[in-house]
Amino acid sequence: MNEQNLKPDSSDRRAFLKAGAVATGTALAPGVLLFGVAQARAPGEPASDKVRWGMIIDTTKCASGCSDCVTACNTENGLSGATGPQDSQWIRKLNIRHLKSGVETSLPMLCQHCEHPPCVDVCPTGASMKRADGIVLVDRHTCIGCRYCMMACPYKARSFVHEPLTDQNPEVPRGKGCVESCTFCVQKVDRGENTTACVEACNAAGHKAMLFGDLNDPQSEIAQTMKTYATTEVRADLRLNTGVRYQGI
Amino acid sequence: MARVLHNLIAWGLLVLLASLLMAPAAVMAGVNKPVLERGKGERCVEDTEFMRRNHMALLKHHRDDTMRRGIRTTKHSLKGCVDCHASSKTGSVAASKEDFCMACHVYTGVKLDCWDCHATKPMKQYRPAATPRVTPLMVQQQGGQQP
Numbered sequence: 001m002n003e004q005n006l007k008p009d010s011s012d013r014r015a016f017l018k019a020g021a022v023a024t025g026t027a028l029a030p031g032v033l034l035f036g037v038a039q040a041r042a043p044g045e046p047a048s049d050k051v052r053w054g055m056i057i058d059t060t061k062c063a064s065g066c067s068d069c070v071t072a073c074n075t076e077n078g079l080s081g082a083t084g085p086q087d088s089q090w091i092r093k094l095n096i097r098h099l100k101s102g103v104e105t106s107l108p109m110l111c112q113h114c115e116h117p118p119c120v121d122v123c124p125t126g127a128s129m130k131r132a133d134g135i136v137l138v139d140r141h142t143c144i145g146c147r148y149c150m151m152a153c154p155y156k157a158r159s160f161v162h163e164p165l166t167d168q169n170p171e172v173p174r175g176k177g178c179v180e181s182c183t184f185c186v187q188k189v190d191r192g193e194n195t196t197a198c199v200e201a202c203n204a205a206g207h208k209a210m211l212f213g214d215l216n217d218p219q220s221e222i223a224q225t226m227k228t229y230a231t232t233e234v235r236a237d238l239r240l241n242t243g244v245r246y247q248g249i
Numbered sequence: 250m251a252r253v254l255h256n257l258i259a260w261g262l263l264v265l266l267a268s269l270l271m272a273p274a275a276v277m278a279g280v281n282k283p284v285l286e287r288g289k290g291e292r293c294v295e296d297t298e299f300m301r302r303n304h305m306a307l308l309k310h311h312r313d314d315t316m317r318r319g320i321r322t323t324k325h326s327l328k329g330c331v332d333c334h335a336s337s338k339t340g341s342v343a344a345s346k347e348d349f350c351m352a353c354h355v356y357t358g359v360k361l362d363c364w365d366c367h368a369t370k371p372m373k374q375y376r377p378a379a380t381p382r383v384t385p386l387m388v389q390q391q392g393g394q395q396p
Contacts, residue, residue, distance in 0.1 A: 041319070043320070043321045043322050043323070044320055044322045045320070046314075046318035046319055046320050047318060047319035075377045076377075078377060129317065131317070131318075131319060132318070132319075133319070137316070139316050139317065140366055141312060141313075141316065164365070165366075167368070167370075167375075167376075168366065168367065168368045169368065169375055169377065170328055170331070170367070170368040170370070170371065170372045170375055171328075171372070173366040173367045173368070174366055175365040175366030176365060177365075178366070186319070190319050190321050191321075
């Protein structure tokens with residue numbers, strides 16, 4: 001790389017990029033770097049704990065009244081979309097108001113995919129579990145439907161299936177008698193798409209309020225965003241180290 | 250009184266023995282053997298005899314690998330079974346008593362829980378019930394890009 005061509009203000013960034021190139025990229029030509037695109041896992045390869053999937057939601061870009069993420073989630077996972085007390089909701093739109101300042105915020109609330117999930121702590125059968133890559137799931141084969149996890153979750157993120165279901169999505173098995181919640185679209189993640197239905201819909205609608213990615217990969221957009229902007233955990237006082245973080249609340 | 254009781258027990262045992270002796274003969278003659286709707290399934294991923302005895306072990310092993318570790322190989326996956334064995338009549342592996350899973354499971358009287366949660370039809374037949382993810386109108390109104 002020709003050091004004389006560098007602008008003084010960008011030298012730090014260049015040095016950083018060069019250092020990164022040793023680990024992850026290849027220099028094609030002076031100043032042009034090819035960074036390896038995050039490789040999809042082979043189907044036979046288990047989820048790795050080197051990865052931690054997470055999400056950042058920018059509430060300043062989230063439009064109140066828009067529920068595209070909710071619709072996309074329902075379509076992807078075969079949920080009915082009904083919002084009664086006994087219906088499954090994996091992602092909900094909330095409108096919150098700060099009591100003193102009166103600031104109103106709209107945001108989607110979903111499973112926060114905690115590092116220390118209370119739902120996993122209380123599960124008597126081991127059905128509630130955290131995968132190596134940080135995705136919190138319910139193993140329906142061992143779930144007995146006791147709903148302790150629903151009580152334990154501070155985010156009210158879990159639902160119980162009360163009625164028999166038919167015509168499920170072959171990739172998203174769901175049935176009566178089990179607790180369920182957001183899976184970070186694990187079927188898409190395992191295919192190597194590395195995105196979720198809600199994020200895709202938010203981007204498609206032009207809001208770009210949601211960002212999904214690997215928190216452990218310093219090159220990823222989500223890690224860069226987390227490093228640059230202040231993000232908040234909901235109920236940070238519980239020290240659960242959530243995988244979903246919010247901007248602007 | 251005791252003599253009558255003894256007679257009854259003796260007769261009862263005789264009838265039981267006779268029925269036990271005759272039962273295998275009926276099976277060997279092929280009476281009431283299950284008739285399978287095999288779907289496409291020309292050639293299974295394992296030997297047919299092996300699958301008859303061990304399909305449940307393979308499925309259970311694979312289910313834990315997939316669910317807990319994210320391993321998504323297709324060779325022993327339930328989705329793979331359904332893709333191949335869905336009936337040409339019902340499009341399903343468990344919609345009628347002749348369909349692939351049900352034929353034997355009804356015959357042996359073993360209840361299946363798989364289909365309480367899992368889809369009985371192949372992926373290509375799946376139609377999401379909810380509304381489309383992003384409608385053209387939504388894109389127009391909110392100035393976004395169609396995916």
